[in-house]
Amino acid sequence: MELDEELEEPKRSGILQSTSKRVRMIFSVMASPNRIDILRILNSKGPLTYSELKSLAGFKSKKESGKFAYHLRKLLRQSLVALNKSERRYTITNLGKLVLSLARQIEERSIIESGKMYVRTSHESIEEFNSHKIIQSLVREGSLPLELAQKITEEVENRIYKYQTTYLTGSLIREMVNSVLLEHGHEEYRNKLARLGMPVYDIQEMLTNLDNVDNGAEGLLFNTGQKVFAEHLLTNVLPKDVADSHLSGDMHISNPGIWSMIPDTIFVNVKELIEDGVILGGKYLDVSRITSSKSLDEVTSSLSIIISLLSKEASQEIVLDGLVPLFTKYSKTIPELEQKLTDAFATASTTSKYNKRSTNVSVRLQLGSDLKIVNAIINAYKNYTKITPIPKIGLIVDFDKGKITDVSEALAEIISIGGKVMFAKGEVSSYGITNGTNKNSGPLAITLQSVSINLPRLAFESNKDETYFRARLALLMKPALSSMALRKKDISDLTRRGLNPILAKNTQYMQRSSVSLIVNLVGLKESVFNILGFQDNKEGRDILNKVIETAVDVAAKKGKELGDTVAISMTETEGSSRFANLDGEKYGKNSALNSMDGDSYSQGIVLRASEIDDYTSKTDIISECNKLSKLLNGGLLVTLDIDQNATHADIKKSIEKAAELTPSFRPVKKVALCGECGFKDEPFVDKCPKCKSSYVI
Template sequence: MEEPKKGPVMQSTSRRVRMIFSVMASPNRIDILRILNSKGPLTYSELKSLAGFRSKKESGKFAYHLRKLLRQSLVALNKSERRYTITNLGKLVLSLARQIEERSIIESGKMYVRTSHETIEEFNSHRIVQSLIREGSLPSELAQKITEEVENRIYKYQTTYLTGSLIREMVNSVLLEHGHEEYRNKLARLGLPPYDIQAMLSSVDDMDSGAEGLLSRTGREVFAEHLLINILPKDVADSHLAGDLHIANPGTWSLLPDTLFVNLREVMEEGLDLGGKLFGASRIPSIKTPDGLSAALSMVIMLVSREASREVILDGLAPLLARHAKGTTGLEERLAGALSAASVVPRHGSDPVTVSFRLQLGTEPKMVSAVIRAYKEYARITPVPRIGLVIDHEKGKLSDVTAELSEIISAGGRVVISRGGASYAGSPPGGTKGQSLSVHLESVSVNLPRLALESNKDETYFRARLALLMKPALSAMAMRKKESPT
């Protein structure tokens, strides 16, 4: 029987497929697709450099490969921006190339590893040696010995499908068997068991912050585990786990201070300089008008609340208003709107960060009253306020604002009354005079109720045990001050 003749459409399709496969035959062209897929869009010179064609002699070769990709519509050029991007067809071809590569390894009968970088590579024991030396600081001879034993176990189990995490588990098991717990701790993978992750995913709809809260909680779990295993001295970590000491917010221990004191007047008048961070946030110049102040206030609250794990104290709001506002007409409404707009503060621990305004009674009474009335409106429309007030009555009469403060508290508002500077958590900003920003590191406490119970009214035992607990507590604080990026 004669083979049926192919129509023009089928011939064209077959020819196109052959051309695409010819493009895939070049490692250079596959590399260009991979670069554009992960780094693009890119200019001609950027793409050429990243693809490894750096010399002038290779310019023609690079142009040839790029032209091939353009002709087959695997790469597109945005003429207005002069940048190259990978097309949907190019992504499909790249995915097919990766599948072919993975399947060829599988069909070869060799052992392969699915790495944490989402690639499949042929098993290479030398990489275990390199990892042990680089990540665990093992001596070269010991790293070679551990690797040999791990490799023997892999071949003994006849495992043809390996993952990076499985190999790491084997390495850690061998290290423990040989008494190298310290090296094992450096190499341990931090994270959550699949059961815990699935439980969190199942309850994401019930979480206060939804997916954002889930991601934050997962990150805190990882950093807390890292703190207890690899950062804190063993006696400090053991005291915390035993309940003799308590380290609050261990997930942000090395990342954020507990309390941050900010001079709002200096920050606002000098403008928000975010440097090389948060390019998506608007840059606000020096603020000179009440409208500009109320517009920027919510942004300032959201920005500074990222920089502490427990509380941010904003000082100087009333003097700032007195300096730039001609009166209080319409001011309360604008302030209440700014507080409402910033009411969704980040959550770095079990509770969201509290942002508090410190108001000094006896100074700028009109502006202080305007702020209190604006806060009362904010508290009225917010079920659980995360912004608070710290009322300092050292130079003024508390009786002047008692009635309004009672209404605020009845509405669920957060109010602290103090003499002198203080925060909602009770931390005085000592030594901060003349500074626009001050950081406080706290979060370590001694379990005195347990100690008192264990002492059974034996004062000598109580004092001796307390002295012993103070050593790891002070050691923890010294470690935190050293580790804190602030």
């Protein structure tokens, strides 16, 4: 019977015979590791020219040309690779992809079936456990001497066999390696080899609490990524004393996940950027290229693109200058200008953001210039504020050479509906940060300001000795400024290599003349009046000024040493509430917090709009405010706190009076906003008038 069947074999149909032969031929092609490599290369990097493919496959010498041609011919004959004759490029076919996938599955399954230990790697493959790979990683990633790497690997291998773990992962092996390194006292090597990431529980919590993510999947991915880079900053980039100062609460680094990548504030002359045309080179290839703009449509489109792209290159704020002269030539079409600008602001607001508050964009308007255009920009901004629940864009009104009464009525209305407006003399951001750079350094300047010092902590540890307190401040500032100089170097390096394309295309922006390093002081009042025990009188305020003078002097000396512009500010930071919480836990709530308004330390100065009529230039708070404005070369944030019930007329009067008394201030009025539908068109307290939701922000 068997013999009969064997004799009948050749009588099978021709199709079956040819299929069987084709499969055998394909398996013979798979028998060569060189041919599998060629398929892998084309799958990941193709289409490729003959010479590109030959080089990537490792056939670099002339002697190997024939061997390479032989392997490629085999792949072409079995239709695993195809040649596009018009482009002279080789690509992998769908059949080739199937063969490649099959080869990988066979390899993985054979390892599993063999009963040997196999490793699920981080690059999505299964490989047989090989201790030599551990040695290679220790030497390459951790810079361990070979002898020590072999010794550590031997111990790790023993543990793996001892635990009889057949299901290994790359991260599990790394944990074992780091554990052995710590046991042998090699903490510095362990830090280099640590896997940066998040615990499974934290990932699940992020997915559960989506209320904290208001930027869709992009926000979720960014929050995860920034935690990884923040951990890298604190364990491997910053000097240990600076990282410890941040973690303990002596000082605070804002946005640590992007600290070494992008600057905090960018002051840009948008007129020059638009007129020259934004050069993006080979970056953002999916963004429309708009060369030098001529028509109003082109200018507003360019403005929208610049705001969107620049927002990605700063963590706190973009201050746009030059808008008034940019639009002066369109003064005959004001209604059209207002509509186009409203649209540009609305479009630019859709860009991604790096933190909960998002990068502010502020349009700087100089009064005393073309009032027609100034009013058009203000009206466009008012329209934008009406249709945006929480505006990302704000206005900075420079009243140094103009009358605030020309615009106060429109601005009062904008403030009452939740718009962001800052009043200042000179170049100031909405956080009160001054542009202290060389004005001749080009159309753009940068400040790095995200380091804040916890003055109450220093005061607690100074035993009521004011001289010792100032000495401690000087000591803490030096490493903080050194790390800021290191940060500037890292940002400059990454920018030059294309991480921030707009900055990269204008390399002078990262030169010394256009970058300021700013250290922020938090909780000055609590330190001097509450903890050190001085009275809030002339003597106490003299001490307050001495503290700032000490900080400014240290900054100037350190700046000369580093070759950088270094300044001191008192502005808003999320570090303020963190400091207060940490100090409350460490020293007891009453000791730190009994002189505070709310649950955070003082930041800058707060003026009450309801009391503004009683203030004169000699009133204590105003004279103190003006003295501090002169002392702080990095900027002082003065907040004008407006009552929730204030009318347009009240707000108008308050800002006009405040402008007589202080060189810069930011009016703040709380506006109720529905967290469900974003309604804010009229004041409400408990429930949204539109959707009846009680979720009020």
